[in-house]
Amino acid sequence: MKNIRNFCIIAHIDHGKSTLADRLLQQTNTISDRDMMDQVLDDMDLEREKGITIKSHAIQINYKHADNKDYVLNLIDTPGHVDFSYEVSRALAACEGALLLVDATQGIQAQTISNLYLAIENDLEIIPVINKIDMDGAMIEEVEDQIVDLIGCKREDILHASGRTGLGVDKVLDAIVNRIPAPEGNEEAPLQALIFDSVFNSFRGIIVYYRILNGTIRKNDIVKFVSTDQQYGADEIGILKLKMTERKEVKAGDVGYIITGIKNAKEVKVGDTITLAANPTPEQIKGFEEVKPMVFAGIYPVNTDEFEELRDCMDKLQLNDASLTYELETSQALGFGFRCGFLGMLHMEIIQERLEREFDQTVITTVPNVSFIAHTTKGETVQVNNPTEFPDPVKTESIEEPFIKAQIITKPDYIGNIMTLCLGKRGLLINQSYLTPTRVELIFEMPLTEIVFDFYDKLKSQTRGYASFDYHPIGYRDSDIVKMDILLNGDKVDALSALIHRSRAQDFGRKLCEKLKELLPRQQFQIAIQAAVGAKVIARETISAMRKDVTAKCYGGDISRKRKLLEKQKEGKKRMRQIGNVEVPQEAFLAVLKLDD
């Protein structure tokens, strides 16, 4: 055990985590140059493209240290986005140390700080590394100041490296061995293993990744997952090299995988404890939580007759993404579909893209909303995840909406813009503090619903990208939430209804009507687009009737071509949804996601 080191890398997106990981694998010959593909750890297509790590993974590095001993370094990769902060916390809990990787040209970002705090809470040894020192814009001294301020380390403790050139990577390896403590634990104690991740494999079922705190797991053991109280046979266990490598046993201190034939990701909960059925541990590992969806939206097939196919795909998708929840929902406008719960907006985007890429499903996603709590006059409490569930205002005593604590780190120049943005989003400034003379941290309390739509993009454009953002839920508060409906020639489009703060309804309604005006094709009659709260119309646009839809010539040589053209046109119309007498193309249902100022 004393030759094992378990560590992770805390870094902001693009600060070079994947590149450095690749370099560590290369320098230790864990991976041959021939197998080297840039960013080995991000193996989902989508991850590569978005440049983020969605699912965390682990890899074992074998390293011969200067002391001539062989070490096993388990690198546990962590997701780099706020939507997945619980998963990050569990991955950190599986480590004894963390590399704090900071881009020398960018400095410390909000996400990094909050993950750093998580690491410190978990008692991890922090090794600060300034990366990208090969770049012209590297501000090594300044970033050193930031790091010293933040973790109170000594300047000499900070390593300098370049994942690109490989410079300083040997020092990093050195520090991992010398500074991160070896795991402690008792191989003979009852098994206690922390699940920090799982992946779905279409042949093997769910592969569970864990870190053993105490005890030993052996092939064919009967294991028990503590929170679900389910038992399984350990069909295969092993360690995580570049590929899974089967072992007869994995012992305390080490990181490994187990395959039990589980087919549904729901049965595997990140943060849960694995123990032995025969000799269970008396203690579940601390910190386990059920992940709760934060954002809800309807997902519908583009063609109503593709619902069964979509259901199939959702089932499959959930097999490997347990954080996705969904239930059946029907919409007058869109037919059968699903009300889905997501960890956040990025998660929602990912699910939508995975449906398209991996399952070849084109879907319509409805207006996302957070989960509200309604108190009725009868004293009942109702969870509202969907505008259609919104209770009649007359019978409603009060509504509560979820709030978050938002942490934003930026340059002092942008404080004004950020204040305007956040106050405009009903934010409340809680604290403002200078981390260094050039970096300021702002803490706001804000309704979650306000960051659901375009907050990230706005923040980015308002600060030219010089702001980083992180948030945590801080519970529910009373709020004046209304349901806003969209009507086309007087018919309600249920799929476009939104739950929104009264003070924002008019502005939102106006923008949505304007956008719809852009997206709806002219038809043979005039179309009135209205936004309404209850019976009160708060915004209105009109699309005038189409004036001309006739080709000039229709002689002997034109007939065939023209018929085919009209047949195609008819085909296209069939894919539109009928709301009263108005034909609505799919893009219109996505209008809300494309609102701008």
Place this chain on the structure above:
Amino acid sequence: MSGIYIHIPFCKQACHYCNFHFSTSLRYKNELIAALLGEISLTKDFFPEAVKNAGAVETIYFGGGTPSLCTKEEIDAILSQISASFEVAAGAEITLEANPDDITEERLLQWKDSGITRLSIGIQSFFEEDLVWMNRAHNSSQAWNSLQLATKYFDNITIDLIYGTPGLTDDKWKQNVDRVISLGIPHISCYALTVEPKTPLQKMIREHKLADVDPDHQSAQFLLLMTWLADAGFEHYEISNFAKPGFRSRHNSSYWKGKPYFGFGPSAHSFDGESRWWNIANNTTYIRSIEQGAIPYEKEVLTPVQQVNEMIMISLRTLEGLDTSRLIQQIKGIAQDEILRMKQTILEESARYISNGLMVREGDWLRLTYEGKLLADGIAADLFFD
């Protein structure tokens, strides 16, 4: 009863908006005319049934391209080849498309002598700037003079006008139409400028070198046109065609009635009531193929549904409109109850257009109103069957 269309695929210069098949090089003109003659005589071998069922030829139409580029000898040779291969009815309508720059006294006399009964003149506009914008081969004075001259020799004249071009104000549009009316021309075809794919016009609009057409402007000019010509005694017998009584184009009308027709020359289409076939749109391939004794064509056999859809699409454009009872006689290869059901569906579906004021119904007949005509394509597509 049938019609014959002759495609002369040559032009002096390419108009910017045009997507017809033509070549601006006259190098292969002789060979092409020879091939045309060849195709006409090959037709009875290739399509014996169609020729047998076609009956007498009632109309012949020289289109293009620019048929007025043909010599008298060429026109005569084509007509005599038609007479040799088909039965041509007495009093047949024989139309020739002529461009103003080709019209002289001498040519007019020759056409008369050849037996041409109707002239179709591509005026498009009387304004110089419009003609330049369109890249027409003629100028404004040729437009006016040729038309005056033609009226001395032909009564049965039709002219083409284009509206809805960005530079054509409503006032200019009125002047164009008034000039035609003042000369007593009995037939006018008016086309809204259409930006066809792969034309220089499309390219220039894409590159923002020219302003795009404005559908509202076009529909306004169309509505104006309809009132002007109605006042001048013209029947609006098809979306783009207006005629004084007795002067409708018999040839084009037969397309709209679903009559059979033969098309000769590259890109020309033929129809026998159930199948449609069309020649390759390439002059040299066409020539080579005919030289080897083969007509280079592609063919589609229309399903009953396609026949119904075509009938809806075409007849809604006409003054008489869609006579749904005609479906029963005309659609081939379909069971009686099935076609009756389709007829019923069309009549039921028409209700919403009637209530919108786009259509009127009299018994089994459906006709588009002024406003409906502007939306004819969308309405037809809605009524299509799959």
